[in-house]
Amino acid sequence: MSLFSSPRRLMLLGTLAVASVALFLAGCSKDQGNPLAPTTDAGAMKGGAELSMANPAIRAMAAVQDRHTADLMAIPGVVGTATGVDEQGQLGIMVMTEHAIGAGRLPAEIEGVRVFEEVTGKIRAFSVADHRVKQTPPIQMGTSGGWRFDLANGFCCGGTLGSLVLRGGNRYVLSNYHVLEADIVSGGNSRVATAGDPVVQPGLIDISCNAATGQNVATLSGIKSLPGSNVDAAIAQITTGMVQTNGSILEVGTISAATQPAAVGQAVKKSGRTTGLTRSSVTGLNANVSVQYENECAGGAAFVKSYTGQIVIRNKGSRFLNSGDSGSLMVQDVATNPRAVGLLFAGSSSSAIANPIGQVLSFLNATMVGN
Amino acid sequence: MSIEWPCRVSLVLALALAGCSGRGAPPSQPAVRVIEASADSLMAIPGVVGVYEGLSGRETVIRIMLAEHSDSLVRRLPKRLGGYRVELEVTGPIVPMRR
Numbered sequence: 001m002s003l004f005s006s007p008r009r010l011m012l013l014g015t016l017a018v019a020s021v022a023l024f025l026a027g028c029s030k031d032q033g034n035p036l037a038p039t040t041d042a043g044a045m046k047g048g049a050e051l052s053m054a055n056p057a058i059r060a061m062a063a064v065q066d067r068h069t070a071d072l073m074a075i076p077g078v079v080g081t082a083t084g085v086d087e088q089g090q091l092g093i094m095v096m097t098e099h100a101i102g103a104g105r106l107p108a109e110i111e112g113v114r115v116f117e118e119v120t121g122k123i124r125a126f127s128v129a130d131h132r133v134k135q136t137p138p139i140q141m142g143t144s145g146g147w148r149f150d151l152a153n154g155f156c157c158g159g160t161l162g163s164l165v166l167r168g169g170n171r172y173v174l175s176n177y178h179v180l181e182a183d184i185v186s187g188g189n190s191r192v193a194t195a196g197d198p199v200v201q202p203g204l205i206d207i208s209c210n211a212a213t214g215q216n217v218a219t220l221s222g223i224k225s226l227p228g229s230n231v232d233a234a235i236a237q238i239t240t241g242m243v244q245t246n247g248s249i250l251e252v253g254t255i256s257a258a259t260q261p262a263a264v265g266q267a268v269k270k271s272g273r274t275t276g277l278t279r280s281s282v283t284g285l286n287a288n289v290s291v292q293y294e295n296e297c298a299g300g301a302a303f304v305k306s307y308t309g310q311i312v313i314r315n316k317g318s319r320f321l322n323s324g325d326s327g328s329l330m331v332q333d334v335a336t337n338p339r340a341v342g343l344l345f346a347g348s349s350s351s352a353i354a355n356p357i358g359q360v361l362s363f364l365n366a367t368m369v370g371n
Numbered sequence: 372m373s374i375e376w377p378c379r380v381s382l383v384l385a386l387a388l389a390g391c392s393g394r395g396a397p398p399s400q401p402a403v404r405v406i407e408a409s410a411d412s413l414m415a416i417p418g419v420v421g422v423y424e425g426l427s428g429r430e431t432v433i434r435i436m437l438a439e440h441s442d443s444l445v446r447r448l449p450k451r452l453g454g455y456r457v458e459l460e461v462t463g464p465i466v467p468m469r470r
Contacts, residue, residue: 159469178467205470232467264426274470284434286403287423288410289465306414308407312423312434324470348463351436353421 058083058091064111065093077101079120086116087316096120099333100267100281119267119279119333129250131160131273132206137242139201139217141173142250142271142328146203147180147220148211150297152188157297158203160273160327161217162343163255164247164369165235165361171245171369172235173199173218174360175327176345177225180234183296184224195222199236203273205324217242223364226293227303231355231363232345247369251277252331252338257370259357260332260339262311267333268341272325279333280320280352282341284312289353291346309359311342315352330354337371398454402431405453418444420465431455436462 053059062083069081077097084094092114095106100119107115132144139161146158159179165172183193200207200214207213218236225233238245248254249271262268266282287310295302313330315321321328326345331338342354361367398405402424413422413435421436433455435448440461449457 157469176467176469178469182469203470264424284423284425286406287421288406288414289421289423289436290414291465291467293467308410309403310423312421312425321468323468326468326470344468346465346467348465350460351421351462351465352468353465 061091061093061113064113068093068110072106075101075105077105084118086118090114090116092116094118099335129276131250131271131276132202134202134207134213134215137215137217138244139242140244140248140250142252142273142277144202144206144273144324145173145175145179145199145217145327146205147183147193148198148200148204148214148216149189149191149193150183150204151209151211152183152296153298155298156204156209158205158273158324160325161199161201162272162327163249163329163340164238164243164245165364165366166369167235167364167366171238171243171247172221172366173238173243174233174235174329174343174364174366176232176343177234178232178293178345179327180220180236181222181224182226182293182302183299184302185295185299188296188299193220195220203324206273215242225363227305229363230307230309231343231360232291232305233343233355233360233364235364235366245369246371249329254337255329255331255368255370256337256339257368258339259361259368260341261358262341262354262356266341268313268330269333269338270321270325270328270330270344272321272328272344274322274324275319278320280314282311283314283351286310287312287353289346291353307353307355309356311354311356313342313344313347313352313354315347315350318347318349321347321352329357340368340370396454398431400453402433402453402455405455406433409452413448416444416447419448420462425458427456427458432458434458434460436460436465438462438464 065083072081079098080096082094096118141163145161150157161173163174165174181193197220198216199218201217218238221235225231246254252271262282269279271277288308290306292304293302328344330342330344331340340357342357343360344354346353410422413419418438420438425434433452
């Protein structure tokens with residue numbers, strides 16, 4: 001989950017949340033005077049004061065949080081509070097929300113302490129769906145998978161089987177070219193990805209590179225979108241009985257058959273092999289980006305692809321998208337039957353990149369499987 | 372030619388403000404067209420990994436994605452493009468997200 005993907009931040013939040021409750025119960029949060037200076041910059045405080053409950057300013061902030069948690073939790077969509085640090089490094093009261101509820105419904109500050117929203121989704125126990133384990137068929141999408149022979153140069157590779165599309169009356173798993181079809185030299189494994197080759201779930205990376213431990217769920221179509229087209233997409237026809245035909249995605253459920261163009265500020269989510277279900281927002285459109293591709297798993301340089309018209313998504317600390325999530329479908333962040341927005345394929349530790357889903361479906365002459 | 376001193380002061384202030392604001396001509400075409408026209412030359416600069424249209428508050432800006440920050444690279448990049456303010460963003464290289 002995104003909230004837990006930054007260990008240092010989690011440690012701080014966890015410490016502060018637990019300690020603030022303990023202090024509140026013990027009555028220690030009283031009689032602090034008013035040590036809350038207007039300056040709540042974490043970087044500025046690091047030089048002179050520790051970001052822990054030993055810091056009087058942090059204790060006072062936590063006390064304010066304690067006094068107002070009940071009121072904040074009464075706001076629909078709020079799932080928690082903490083004393084924490086926002087993406088700009090500013091200290092304040094973090095209000096964790098299931099979906100973005102907007103500044104208008106939250107106070108800008110309480111007792112002089114800044115309030116900021118952190119969209120975390122529902123807070124759940126860690127027994128959520130594991131996106132890397134072998135599923136009992138028929139499987140859901142948003143899971144680990146890849147080309148059955150994606151083993152070369154002493155490494156094995158994989159990504160995410162993201163969603164289902166309908167093409168010519170048949171259902172196909174939709175993922176990325178570079179997840180399913182990118183082995184184009186026989187070099188490290190005496191094979192190239194070929195139409196009819198099996199796609200396994202989980203991917204080799206999650207079964208110790210031993211394909212026999214996985215299960216064949218689809219077969220490659222042989223359609224190679226790169227380097228010629230403007231999308232990094234590949235499809236594999238599902239094997240009867242191995243994949244849920246309604247296109248259900250782990251922790252997302254079924255989606256809409258309709259699609260949605262991206263917009264700046266749009267709330268989105270995805271379900272992927274590495275980071276599971278995560279949420280973020282679109283920060284840019286019409287992106288031109290260059291991406292270097294390999295010619296097989298851990299192989300040599302194949303080509304640099306220059307894309308146009310791509311979607312940029314906030315990915316601070318790789319909390320939204322990380323290695324192994326390629327192939328995930330990005331959808332609207334709504335609870336029921338979200339519409340597909342993009343096909344995630346690349347990024348950095350600050351930005352994720354997605355092909356607009358309209359371009360993907362147009363290239364494949366396909367439609368989303370959904371309601 | 373004689374200009375009264377209040378007028379001179381106003382003229383000087385106006386010119387100074389115009390110079391300091393960093394504002395150029397307003398955009399005359401959609402940001403997507405500006406990106407289309409300038410992306411090839413920008414992407415040819417070593418260290419530039421992407422360019423896109425974003426929002427800064429309510430203002431449409433053009434963001435240039437950089438593999439890393441360097442003063443020499445920053446000096447080569449425009450501050451405005453087609454009337455849009457340019458923001459620089461150090462993203463690191465954009466790589467496929469296979470594992």
